[in-house]
Amino acid sequence: MANYEMRSNRPEDTYWIAEKLGKLLAPNDVILLEGDLGAGKTTFTKGLAAGLDIQRTVNSPTFTIIKEYQGRLPLYHMDVYRVKDSLEDLGLEEYFYNHGVSVVEWAHLIEGQLPSENLTVYLYYDGDTSRKLVLQPKGKRYEVLCEELWNENFSH
Numbered sequence: 001m002a003n004y005e006m007r008s009n010r011p012e013d014t015y016w017i018a019e020k021l022g023k024l025l026a027p028n029d030v031i032l033l034e035g036d037l038g039a040g041k042t043t044f045t046k047g048l049a050a051g052l053d054i055q056r057t058v059n060s061p062t063f064t065i066i067k068e069y070q071g072r073l074p075l076y077h078m079d080v081y082r083v084k085d086s087l088e089d090l091g092l093e094e095y096f097y098n099h100g101v102s103v104v105e106w107a108h109l110i111e112g113q114l115p116s117e118n119l120t121v122y123l124y125y126d127g128d129t130s131r132k133l134v135l136q137p138k139g140k141r142y143e144v145l146c147e148e149l150w151n152e153n154f155s156h
Contacts (some may be wrong), residue, residue: 082106
């Protein structure tokens with residue numbers, strides 16, 4: 001499977017790319033966010049939320065682990081950075097198959113509990129304000145999703 005690499009020169013670009021992706025998402029889609037600390041994972045999630053027509057302010061669920069938002073589809077925003085040892089109690093699989101969109105920050109920490117098909121978005125620093133976004137689809141659904149996003153953003 002091919003990876004899709006995009007550049008973001010400012011936070012608004014990261015938001016915009018994610019908003020475009022959010023408009024394409026469907027029930028039970030799983031987006032995994034990885035990358036540098038402070039590189040824009042929450043900004044990306046805010047853009048996804050906008051694409052899902054969520055009106056509430058989205059912020060990091062660092063201390064609550066999971067935040068839920070209602071829009072065109074429910075958004076389940078998870079930050080598993082601090083829960084390495086107590087994962088079985090969280091019931092994450094219930095969110096993955098609950099007809100919403102799941103976004104998991106630091107997903108590599110719970111790799112064994114993730115659906116086998118998903119879209120991983122890596123966000124890396126590429127200068128002071130620019131970022132490199134690498135989208136890695138696993139499964140046909142996510143390959144199609146990346147192709148749609150790519151064609152919408154770069155075919156004009």
